[in-house]
């Protein structure tokens with residue numbers, strides 16, 4: 001399988017936080033969602049992938065400690081400018097000068113990107129109803145986010161890396177943005193990594209999902225396999241204690257007994273297991289006893 005992102009054993013240490021030997025592989029042609037609680041390490045991981053932060057040197061000499069980040073088949077440390085242009089980035093803060101308007105920003109971007117596509121920029125700016133003459137400082141939060149997305153989509157990128165591109169936006173705008181991402185992914189060599197707290201957005205568009213918590217990857221797999229492989233089991237504490245412990249990923253006490261996140265195939269017996277969503281999976285992994 002070819003990977004748009006192939007990151008192995010990435011470690012980053014801050015005071016009080018370690019992103020610990022994280023690996024992440026995004027198959028070419030697909031969308032992966034990155035889900036985790038506040039402070040889980042999503043932005044740190046994204047910045048490492050983009051080379052905006054540097055990972056720690058590998059701990060040992062052996063192959064099992066080897067660490068590398070490859071984007072579009074190139075090592076991040078030696079990424080040619082031409083490949084950098086193939087990566088569209090949206091970070092959670094808008095990085096354009098506030099004193100400029102849309103047209104002035106386009107002039108700057110045109111000079112930066114060799115593959116700049118003015119027609120695409122105009123198309124997406126119109127699609128998102130972005131005013132041409134208004135200064136950026138007078139844009140709403142949603143407009144600024146849309147502008148970042150329009151820019152990322154206008155230099156013929158093959159890989160989009162998006163840090164919370166729909167956070168703080170209303171459902172209508174989010175839906176418009178998700179449609180644009182779905183459109184982008186129609187090209188078979190296009191791929192997207194997207195982090196979000198809005199798990200329903202990720203549930204709509206992602207092929208793969210990676211859960212991260214406290215600097216560790218909890219789970220990374222095909223979204224449909226995750227959703228069909230896990231379920232919520234309501235039972236008594238006694239029944240829970242009889243289950244294979246490895247089947248239980250977390251549980252909460254309720255007024256009726258307990259509700260547990262379980263791996264369906266490891267549960268024997270006449271239990272009814274309810275379907276689960278991505279939010280439940282994160283909550284039970286992180287907060288379930």
Ligand SMILES: Nc1ncnc2c1ncn2[C@@H]1O[C@H](COP(=O)(O)OP(=O)(O)OP(=O)(O)O)[C@@H](O)[C@H]1O
Nearest residue numbers: 014015016017036037038039040041042043044045
């Ligand atoms: N430059 C930095 N210096 C020190 N600590 C940092 C730095 N950047 C991030 N951290 C710490 O790393 C941890 C992970 O932060 P990160 O921003 O990656 O989380 P996140 O999953 O993106 O969170 P959120 O969902 O709130 O945006 C936090 O404890 C944060 O304080």
